Amino acid sequence: MTYDGFQIEAFEAGRGLWHARIRREDFEPVVIDGVSFPELEVGFAWSNAEAAIADAKTRIDYLNRRSVVPGQRRKVAHA
Template sequence: MIYGGFQIKSFEVGKGQWHARIQRIDQKPVVIDGISFPTLDIGFAWSDQDAAITDARKVIDRFQQRSGMTVPSAAASA
């Protein structure tokens, strides 16, 4: 799923423990306090896939509010 310029991938680690991984769609790393991350695993185990995705969206929204970061959309690069 694409949201706010990020690819969100959900995955299950153990039975009923859903996580999300986010990566910028332009493949550039996310830089947090000077540290570069090619992908970020969201640090909670949710009981369902939708909750993991919702949490990932909130993290992306905080990135954009904190840094004013804008990422080109997939449509803009096509």
């Protein structure tokens, strides 16, 4: 699924232990404190995929508020 510029992939890492992986839709890395990440595994071991996806959406909202997405930083830096 996609959400606010990111792709979210829920996956089961053990029986009933759901996690989520997020990656930018344009496949550019997410840069956090100068460290580049092609994708991020987020959250805890949730009991179902829907909970993992909901947590991933929360993390995406946080990343977008901090403007750690490279494209957003470039726009600010060149304004």
